[in-house]
Amino acid sequence: MVNEGREIEYFMKIRQVVEELSLSVLAGEDFLEQEVHWGYCCDLLSRVMSKGKKGGLWITVQTHMNIVAVAVLTEIACIVIPEGIQVEEEVLKKAENEGVVILSSDMTAFELAGKLYKMGIGPWSE
Amino acid sequence: MMTSRNHIMEQVYTVEAGNFVLAGEASGQIKKVLKQLGVDSNIVRRVTVAAYEAEMNMVIHSVGGELILKVTPERITVTARDRGPGIPDIGLAMQEGYSTAPEIARELGFGAGMGLPNIKRCADSLNMQSKVGEGTILEAYFDIKAR
Ligand SMILES: Nc1ncnc2c1ncn2[C@@H]1O[C@H](COP(=O)(O)OP(=O)(O)O)[C@@H](O)[C@H]1O
Ligand SMILES: [Mg+2]
Numbered sequence: 267m268v269n270e271g272r273e274i275e276y277f278m279k280i281r282q283v284v285e286e287l288s289l290s291v292l293a294g295e296d297f298l299e300q301e302v303h304w305g306y307c308c309d310l311l312s313r314v315m316s317k318g319k320k321g322g323l324w325i326t327v328q329t330h331m332n333i334v335a336v337a338v339l340t341e342i343a344c345i346v347i348p349e350g351i352q353v354e355e356e357v358l359k360k361a362e363n364e365g366v367v368i369l370s371s372d373m374t375a376f377e378l379a380g381k382l383y384k385m386g387i388g389p390w391s392e
Numbered sequence: 393m394m395t396s397r398n399h400i401m402e403q404v405y406t407v408e409a410g411n412f413v414l415a416g417e418a419s420g421q422i423k424k425v426l427k428q429l430g431v432d433s434n435i436v437r438r439v440t441v442a443a444y445e446a447e448m449n450m451v452i453h454s455v456g457g458e459l460i461l462k463v464t465p466e467r468i469t470v471t472a473r474d475r476g477p478g479i480p481d482i483g484l485a486m487q488e489g490y491s492t493a494p495e496i497a498r499e500l501g502f503g504a505g506m507g508l509p510n511i512k513r514c515a516d517s518l519n520m521q522s523k524v525g526e527g528t529i530l531e532a533y534f535d536i537k538a539r
Contacts, residue, residue: 309501310504310506311448311500311501311502311504312502312504312506312507313504315441315445316441316510316513328500328501330412330500331412332412332415332416332500332502334416335415335416335417335420335444336416338416338420339419339420339423339440340440
């Protein structure tokens, strides 16, 4: 993606992230071609709301309905739930309807973030 | 509910206390409307953050209220008006990190005490009035012309 004509931002497709880290797709199977430009790891929703932006990948242990609202409002592309934490069917259905991808992994948030960083996904930038 | 006359648009959304499932719907609608109107994306982002925080505050802290979006050619206003319990000390409530959110809300990741400061940061101006026993009115203004 060209950023105001200045530089080319690095990104991956969600699908590549899923494949490289062997993540499970809990919701949004049809939206894996979206781009991931940044990662963020936080469980406080106000922080995510104020920082989150389009093309983000968000790691959180929160699994309730409001994470979908936060992702929709910030246009975060996908949510990654660590440590194999279960997500209720209703939340997955809502995510599916809203076009939000929810992924899951047995890894901890720390491991996931470390691996994503190595793969070239950086923090938000202005 | 939409009235449109003299380029003024107003929409009212009901916000239910304690309903974490519907929480975020009203701000989602506001975002959708502003995008459809072709409002600048930076303004849409700021209005959305403010609307979300105001909506969540009514869900978590109030007995219920409404979120109102008003758009004129010059500015966007987001009003959150609830029916109580009111805020005893607005200065204190505005402080970053101050929160009276109950444990149940904190466990869900709410209650960071950043909502009101976030609204203040996002809005071009903010007006808040509250009366204990009556309710709170929060009005956040966003200039459409240059910030
Ligand atoms: N609509 C409201 N009705 C009553 N109290 C409120 C309302 N909005 C905010 N408050 C009070 O202000 C405090 C700070 O709000 P905020 O900055 O959004 O943080 P948080 O919602 O995370 O507690 C709240 O904890 C609450 O005590
Ligand atoms: Mg709040």
